[in-house]
Amino acid sequence: MSKFVFRNNTVERFFGKEYSFSGYDDISLIPQDADIYVWWYQVPIKYDQQVLADEIGDYAQKLNFVLSQIEPTKSFIALTMDILYFVPFTDDDSRLQQSVANYNNALYNAEASYNNVKVIDITEFTRNYTAADLFDWKFYFVSQMGMNPKLNKEFKVWWERKLSSIALKRKKCLVLDLDNTLWGGILGEDGIEGIKIGGDYPGKAFLYWQKALLGLSRSGVILTICSKNNEHDVLEAWENNPFMVLRQEHFAAYRINWTDKATNIKALADELNLGLDSFVFVDDNPTERELVKQMLPMVSVPDFPKQPYELPVFFKSLVEQYFKVYSITDEDKKKTEQYKANAARAKAAASFTDFASFLESLHIQIGVEAANEFNIQRIAQMTQKTNQFNLTTHRYTDADVRRFLDERWKIWCISVADKFGDNGITGTIIVKPLDSERCEIDTFLLSCRILGKGIEIAFIKRILSLLESSGFKTITANFIPTAKNTQVRGFWDKVGFKCISETEDGSRNYELSLTDTDLSIENYYHITIK
Amino acid sequence: MEEKVLQIIKETFELATVDKTCSQKTCEAWDSMGQLNLVAELEDAFEISLEPEEIGQMTSYDDVIRILKEKM
Secondary structure, three states: OOEEEEEOOEOHHHOOOOEEEEEEOOOOOOOOOOOEEEEEOOOOOOOOHHHHHHHHHHHHHHHHHHHHHOOOOOEEEEEOOOOOOOOOOOOOOOHHHHHHHHHHHHHHHHHHHOOOEEEEOOHHHHOOOOHHHHOOHHHHHHHOEOOOHHHHHHHHHHHHHHHHHHOOOOOOEEEEOOEOOOEEOOHHHHHHHHOEOOOOOOHHHHHHHHHHHHHHHHOOOEEEEEEOOOHHHHHHHHHHOOOOOOOHHHOOEEEEOOOOHHHHHHHHHHHHOOOHHHEEEEOOOHHHHHHHHHHOOOOEOOOOOOOHHHHHHHHHHHHHHHHOOOOOOHHHHOHHHHHHHHHHHHHHHHOOOOHHHHHHHOOEEEEEEEOOOOOHHHHHHHHHHOOOOEOOOOOOOHHHHHHHHHOOOEEEEEEEEEOOEEEEEEEEEEEEEOOOOEEEEEEEEEOHHHOOOOHHHHHHHHHHHHHHHOOOOEEEEEEOOOOOOHHHOOHHHHHOOEEEEEOOOOOEEEEEEHHHOOOOOOOOEEEEEO | OHHHHHHHHHHHOOOOOOOOOOEOOOOOOOOHHHHHHHHHHHHHHHOOOOOHHHHHHOOEHHHHHHHHHHHO
16 A cells, blocks of 8 residues: 655654655656655745745645546545744734635535545544644754644544554444543432432533533444443433433443443444454443453453543543544434334344245335445445455455546445434445456445344345346355354355355355356335445 | 663654664765754753754754763
């Protein structure tokens, strides 16, 4: 993966070996073979404020020129500009601030007009340091460093975190303890009225913390509870404590009992059909944290603050470390509801004698939609996040998906609703044409939320019919094993594909002739092609 | 100190082996950017601040040792 940085000062020390760099403030050479471009211009050192302002204005024009020269399918990440050294001669001279603000605006405008551009705010990094930490004149004079080279390690950590937030690698589920974690005090001892939530400090600190978590859950993070308590007491507290912000309906699932927490967290993962590595566990008790760390090393376990007034800072670090993404989609926002509806579905399944009549009673509505501007982001996001029901686990960015469309690949996504709720877009298939009669299924994945209802078979059969009517006769497909996708190892066989080769690592190649394949679908799947 | 400096040179320039003959002439990674990285690492490791004049003179292992000895 080669990455190319456009810059006007020395920045090499802040990036790893896979990066190469433009000349200083030099856009005459725009390499076409880079996979990712970075744009990082810093405030130049000039003492004439007008000349300085003009030069910064000029940078924005250069940026737009560069963007027009780069393939629109390649990721382009622009860092905003921050003023690290500034000597206005009068207090009312704001020309530099204005030109920097205009420049940053130009970046955001570019982001709005080009799909491949993402802007990262440098002040999220620089505001952690003093002016003296950030800029060292010695290194400016010796090497034209626009930012102190001593910050390289911290910068790299931050930068990697920002890149992964662009690539959407966020955790999915937060497991919370109750006593002294979501409220002050111990419910079993202090009672519903006695626990500290709302009112003065420390109750106020816990109140803010709960409000913060509610906001986080609205962005799509799933909240669950794992607490040693009497379930009855907790339900009553949720019901009757007037200050409680987070109540039963905000949690997708909970385990309130006296079983050890590692076992409970595993049960939560099973119930929600999520991998343990997408879990973060928050508990004030260091012994519980240690137990979970030892028994479930894939679960992330941050330290909990000793004092309630430290909760807002703790929340910020929690978000930045585990839950930050570049942008969220509507699908994310509805997550908790969807996972709760699944639990209701599981209960309904228990009351039917045969599975087909259960499926029929669900009124399953399947929408199949070709990739378009409105769902590309979601399709890319699913390729990044889906681990279990994923045949090949290729990770793509939205830029990649756009490129595939340009190359005439066929891409569809599936949305699923039933009488318990709308799961939204929860699967995708990416098909690469090989010639007029043959094509290859590059990616096939479904969110675990919709599994267990035979939807995967209905979906793939419908897609195969669509491919058949486009004139394709032979379909090839692959299974690439990972640590997490063993459940789909036999999927292509189940659909009727023939395994034609298998390599030592377990990868398999399959082929299917459409002419002699049964593509009929059970009539209780109501499929609409959009 | 000698050992520590050799170690820093080795890590900064990502060398498989290093000895006391190492200099800007013999070591390809020791270019101007390498020089900057070396200075930043030395300043941190020995808790010193090197002057631009000193940085300009540091073109070999022997120079580094000589300048560090003067500072300490």
